Amino acid sequence: MSSLEETRFILKKYNIKANKKLGQNFLIDDTVIEKIISSAEIEKNDLIIEIGPGLGTLTSKLLEKAGKVIAIELDERMIKILTDRFKLYNNFELINEDVLKVDLKKLIFENAIDEGKAKIVANLPYYITTPIIMKLLEDKLNIASITVMVQKEMADRITAKPGDKLSGAITYSVNYYAEAKEIVLVGKESFIPSPEVDSKVIKLQIRDVPPVNIEDEEVFFKVIRASFMQRRKTLINGLTNSGLIKDKEKLLQIFKHMNLNAEIRGEKLTLEQFAELSNLITKSI
Numbered sequence: 242m243s244s245l246e247e248t249r250f251i252l253k254k255y256n257i258k259a260n261k262k263l264g265q266n267f268l269i270d271d272t273v274i275e276k277i278i279s280s281a282e283i284e285k286n287d288l289i290i291e292i293g294p295g296l297g298t299l300t301s302k303l304l305e306k307a308g309k310v311i312a313i314e315l316d317e318r319m320i321k322i323l324t325d326r327f328k329l330y331n332n333f334e335l336i337n338e339d340v341l342k343v344d345l346k347k348l349i350f351e352n353a354i355d356e357g358k359a360k361i362v363a364n365l366p367y368y369i370t371t372p373i374i375m376k377l378l379e380d381k382l383n384i385a386s387i388t389v390m391v392q393k394e395m396a397d398r399i400t401a402k403p404g405d406k407l408s409g410a411i412t413y414s415v416n417y418y419a420e421a422k423e424i425v426l427v428g429k430e431s432f433i434p435s436p437e438v439d440s441k442v443i444k445l446q447i448r449d450v451p452p453v454n455i456e457d458e459e460v461f462f463k464v465i466r467a468s469f470m471q472r473r474k475t476l477i478n479g480l481t482n483s484g485l486i487k488d489k490e491k492l493l494q495i496f497k498h499m500n501l502n503a504e505i506r507g508e509k510l511t512l513e514q515f516a517e518l519s520n521l522i523t524k525s526i
């Protein structure tokens with residue numbers, strides 16, 4: 242049975258309508274599913290964490306390849322379906338919870354296979370893509386990679402080169418933790434129901450060490466966020482408005498020291514420049 246037939250069959254059998262608020266767009270394109278699975282490079286002893294398994298389309302493929310799959314799903318209606326569907330698998334665990342509330346560090350620690358790293362694979366609910374990705378990165382989990390479907394615009398931001406027109410706070414934050422690459426563009430027609438926008442699968446390969454030295458990560462991320470909060474404002478205004486550094490004179494001195502024009506905007510800086518700027522701010526506050 243194709244994923245399209247399977248999805249229609251399950252939706253009818255359980256009399257279910259997709260819940261838009263939960264970002265439910267079910268993937269029905271077998272080529273895209275295969276692409277996600279192959280690019281995640283799943284090995285026999287891998288622990289996979291799937292976020293938002295929905296009807297289980299990706300889950301069934303993950304279960305064929307991985308040592309263990311732990312799926313985290315918020316919608317109780319899906320829990321019934323997934324439990325029925327995968328009850329014969331002893332390498333499947335289901336958690337009925339909001340992924341943002343799950344202690345993923347503990348979960349991965351307790352389920353790691355042969356002390357290996359886990360891999361995250363998901364067709365993410367788009368309404369909370371950023372908080373999910375930032376949680377996965379900031380919690381410093383024992384993970385090797387994150388292979389996920391996200392909105393095209395978000396994928397373009399994440400995979401943009403720092404300094405590109407498309408870059409945003411998330412470009413720099415993700416870049417600090419991981420190497421991001423685009424896997425494939427996915428049209429609206431690959432889902433039921435069709436979302437309003439196109440999507441992309443991206444893969445984040447987690448770095449062993451960050452590419453820049455940061456004195457205080459909290460300040461570093463605050464500087465990045467403040468720089469992009471008001472995109473049309475200059476970097477200096479963004480930073481002084483944020484309250485992180487109130488003394489504009491001090492900031493001007495830092496800019497001079499770094500040979501930065503006082504009118505420069507955040508998106509013009511490289512990751513290295515953000516690192517240097519935040520380290521100098523850390524020293525001055």
Ligand code: SAM
Nearest residue numbers: 266267268293294295314315316339340364366
């Ligand atoms: N994996 C399925 C697929 O590819 O067809 C469904 C993907 S759908 C885009 C997103 C899934 O995330 C839905 O099943 C939705 O119920 C679930 N979800 C939404 N918010 C969630 C949350 N906060 N925590 C866990 N799952 C969530």
